[in-house]
Amino acid sequence: MKKLVLTLLSAVLLTPFSLKADEGMWFLMFIERLNHRDMQKMGLQLTSEEIYSINNHSLKDAIVQFNGGCTAEVISKDGLVLTNHHCGYDAIAELSSAEKNYLKDGYWAANKKGELKPSSLFVRFFVRMDDCTKRILGVVNDKMTEAEREKAINAEIAKIEKENNEGGKYVVSVRSFFQGNEFYYFVYQDYKDVRLVGTPPESLGKFGGDTDNWEWPRHTADFSMFRIYGDANGNPAEYSEKNVPLKPKHYLPVNLGGVKENDFAMILGYPGRTNRWMPAGGIEQNVKFAYPAWVEGAKTGMDNMKKYMDQNAALNLIYASKYASTANYWKNRQGMIDALTKFETAKTKAAQEAKFNKWANKAENKAKYGTVVETINKYYALTNEKSRHDNYLQQLLRTSGMGTISRSLGRQLENYAKADAAKRSQMLPMLTEMAEEMYKEMHIPAERDILAAQLALYATKAVGYPMAPMVKKIGEANNNNFTSYVNAAFDMSIFGSLDRVKAFLQFPSEGQLTNDPLYVLSADLITHFNSKSDEIAKAQNDFGAAFRLLVEGLRESKIATIKYPDANSTLRLTYGKVRSLPADKRNDATINNYTTLAGQVKKYKKGDAEFDLPARVLEMNANKEFGRYADKDGSLHVNFLTDNDITGGNSGSPVLNGKGELIGLAFDGNIEAMAGDVIFDKKLQRTINVDIRYVLWVIENFAGAKHIVDEMTLVK
Template sequence: MKKLILFLTAFVLVTPVRADEGMWFLMFIERLNHRDMQKMGLQLTAEEIYSINHHSLKDAVVQFNGGCTAELISKDGLVLTNHHCGYDAIAELSSPQANYLHDGYWAKDKAGELKPKSLFVRFFVRMDDVSKRILGKVNDKMTEAEREKAINQEIAAIEKENSEGGKYTVSVRSFFQGNEYYYFVYQDYKDVRFVGTPPESIGKFGGDTDNWEWPRHTGDFSMFRIYADKEGNPADYSENNVPLHPKKYLKISLKGVQENDFAMILGYPGRTNRWMPSGGIEQNVKFAYPAWVEASKLGMDRMKVYMDKDTKVRLDYASKYAQVANYWKNRQGMIDALTKHKTAATKAAGEAKFDKWANSTPKNKEKYGTVVTTLKNYYAKTNEKARHDNYLTGLFRTSNMAMLPTRMNKTLSAFAKADAAKRAEMQPELEKAIAETYEKLYIPLEKDVLAAELNLYVTKSAGYAVAPKAADVVKADSKAWIEKAFASSIFGSKESLMAWLKNPSAEALQNDPLTVLSLDLSTHFNNKSEELQKLTDDYSRAFRLLVEGLRESNPKTKYYPDANSTMRLTYGKVRSLPADKRNDAAKNYYTTLQGVVNKYKPNDEEFDLPKRLIEMNKTKDFGRYADKAGYMPVNFLTDNDITGGNSGSPVMNGKGELIGLAFDGNIEAMAGDVIFDHQLQRTINVDIRYVLWVIDKFAGAKHIVDEMTIVK
């Protein structure tokens, strides 16, 4: 493996950002990126990518259920995203008798499309810069609390002004650590129905073993459809709703990909920390991430015991388990990559250069002279808290019962104190919420996970004061205490909580053992001492000044802001990694169906395959979806700059045609959220030809492919 060449984005930006790095705002494509993209193979104008006056590519890309990306691929609102993005909805709609998650599903017609309880897509309408307006409300004499209050007041005004009376969702977001502000206007559609998915043995092939690994052989896709009222407006679910006719949808290319082909991605990357100081990296590697990994693994292991014994439990916890497992491997990969390549030390060297510049003139010193010292002080004094917080969030992440009483406490308290008329009004919704919550809870699992995570949290957070009630529980023997608590708690079962509704008592709720534990955990987690608040305020100001100073000291560089779930464009090329003996492909930028079959392990949870797929590969029954070289393509690599939230993003060629679906990154460059590696950082994509082959040839759902506009 070639040695990583680390490019220090935040601190030594003395050369222009390379084409494959950067998550760019669409409104600045013409000024910052269009010429570079044309040189690489783009054949569209900037206006065809982003326009507020005409239909453009951004109208064909949506945020999917708040955490992923999806794209429209037909005139009737057909939406394509990852299998793991649709996982929660598919699991919800599944049952042991109709297990769509395991067996797959394809609606035979629109009447067969299924509505999950809660699923939405968000269209991006427009954005604009409001930095001057917002920053004009603050000054250097303000405390951080005063600054935050003034900014939030102005944000509220901007959001109200642009919502058009509630028609749009408006979000003002901070960029460059509070040095710039932009507002984003969105329109949400909430009637989104499940159209189809391949069986889990295709959609999740490779499981946790192959997650974040290359070569990949996964058909990570699922399909949904957006519905609207007869005028095309957002509407709650109704049988009278009709498929949405979108402003724009993507054509699909069967031409395939070759190395060095242009590739661009539009999507909603969740979070990067490219400007993070060295102390933050060191804190994550040595304190925060190890706690995250250990707590996640413990919760996964305890869940798995029960999931393996019961199909319903497996379905009910499938989404939670998958989410925990994904980030468990991600965080361990981050620890390994950041440690191996000494990223913190590299950034510290950049900080030293900045500190020298910051103290080089009286003017610089007055504004920036103490920035680096303040940041170092903050991390030194919060390392143990970071470890503590990650063990505690591991408890919250894996145990439903750790937070359920806290989430319901305010509503239940109001119910207990209400008069008879108000209770009668509140009770139907409460009963519905309780029934839906407990339908997906398996109490023996919940007891086990809660006890195990409490023990881990208390014993491993010795360097920081733990929640008092948690300490008492562990001291008293957590398993025995939890058994007793569940037996007496109103939250111990659906029946006990429903019984409390019939005879509500504020005193019983206040003294309930699981409520007392849950509130103590959440209160402890959110509590900030005066010392910690002062440290946090000083840190916020110093970090803001650091980013401002770095940009001031290198004014000719093109900068892009960290990802924060707003739409971005990234562009690059189809690009190989060094040859890998695990890949049967001729070049290491793609994988084939034969490679899938080579990994086949009968009855294995991660590597089993449908017999039909094996037979179709044997007879090379690939139809028009085969590559011209004769193989059936599965996944391919590009060097686009993406992160979590980009899952499901469309990968497009220079004409804006769909060639693939982004779904993962490679573990060799797992430090990518902090520092971009030009040599090894890759995006792993499902080849659109494999998607269509699975739908058409394997599943026999040609009517769905017939909706699409396909070009060769």
């Protein structure tokens, strides 16, 4: 499972409001002014300076963005990093082989020499942030088109990034908030030498599979461990045997006391994206057009991967990561459809917009805001069918390795064919390596089936918007059965095998490449996906300006109750409490805010891909071998619930008690509140976390890797 998960800013800093403590993803720099008193009432014992400080070490120094899409935390003085199993999945899969299958069997480095370096993995430390709203908005005006506005903003952003990167030492990112009404810049430092320390076997790390994904009760050891390395001075460095473990500015102590109902819990992490300012028309478009196409396209890709993955371990490894990512969003989008429909979220938003529209058309507001809602609704009406079309095509491009070949390896081969002999000689090793890596992640018979099935789905379902010309032509000639065409294309194509690509590298021909059937098809699909009519281009321009005005007006009028901008992969803090859901007969726990190892064993199905368990776990449960990690009730707690406000990107985030001690690891949300990216449900929304005691039990008691636990600072 990947999951693949804010702030009150300057305009409202002095505005009093009633705060729901469990809602909101907040900027750390505003904690003292906005949240600290409320957090103290709930159980926080830290000062705001201990959470976020520029001059002294603080909690923020122990939190890293993991490989650009997840969160992780430093938990030892030697740079040990903890994140989710599904966040480390790609790296673990890359390091695995049929003979040494770390995904299936797990891995625990006996010492630092045994730690494994994947080819590409990095962590990002947050250094500081600051407001640059006045500067950015000072270079734009209301007469600009959206394209002109974007160009002016990007030019100013480039200056800000250059001014703050200290000659390349830091990565600087300027991000917009409140739909382009405010801007902040963030300074980061990246470390690229990150090595695998340990991972539980997949039967624990991914226990429950797709069936339990987004569900409660859960019983999953969703964690993996890595270590950050730097040079002798602690600076970022490319991989080298001479590098040493990083001595972090701050690392998290680990609390073994467990949790109970209403305990304070805060989470720091990098939530990816929420859409809580999304207009009603956008929600309606997603529910009726975009998400159903996404779900069907994802399922088509998954089904055609799975029939090969089930054949043997080697094929399973090839597609394990792509399948897991596709499956995660497949279930997520279906859950979004169900939740948004059930709670009539679009209707709620429409009522808010009607209220806004009435305010907007008052004499004093009409010139600025009067046509905002009309413009937004016109845009969605125009693009509904395009959104359905684009999601079918997008899933084709995401699940088929050949769908994007023209802009990946194909583009490089075209440059190679155009180059002179000297340049080709220089490019050859890189292209050979690139091709070998790409074909490691493809099984050609599977790629044939995936592409043919996705083309057929696209051709028959994306019919309300003009189709890619080649697909239309091929479909009409073959009654939308693409199997024969795809098989013939693979048979003739340069890209039909690694050997043919290598042969092309020896005897390159630009004409052969530009007439290659898979290259031409891919180019046609991508060109069509990126194209838009003048009418849609104008509607997008008008929509961009109108959406920005909608958010500005909702805040100005105080019609909106949200006091924070959407998540956008910047560091945020969310706080709440340990909080149960109504009693559930599927959970053996005495209160429905945690699960136990006994409950996990009850789900056990021998030989089942999702619910098998190691024999050692069954024995240890029967003998109650829980050691120092047993709860006061005598059981071993596995997962627990809090009401924190998180989303994708928060995967791997630390769950902390009031003292800033690690009590758990966030990894999922519950499907009942799947609308949470659009609207927060204070009654139903929960974060599902791995109990840190279960993590340590797996490492020390199950795996026998006590030396890893010994690195940590444990608090009883």
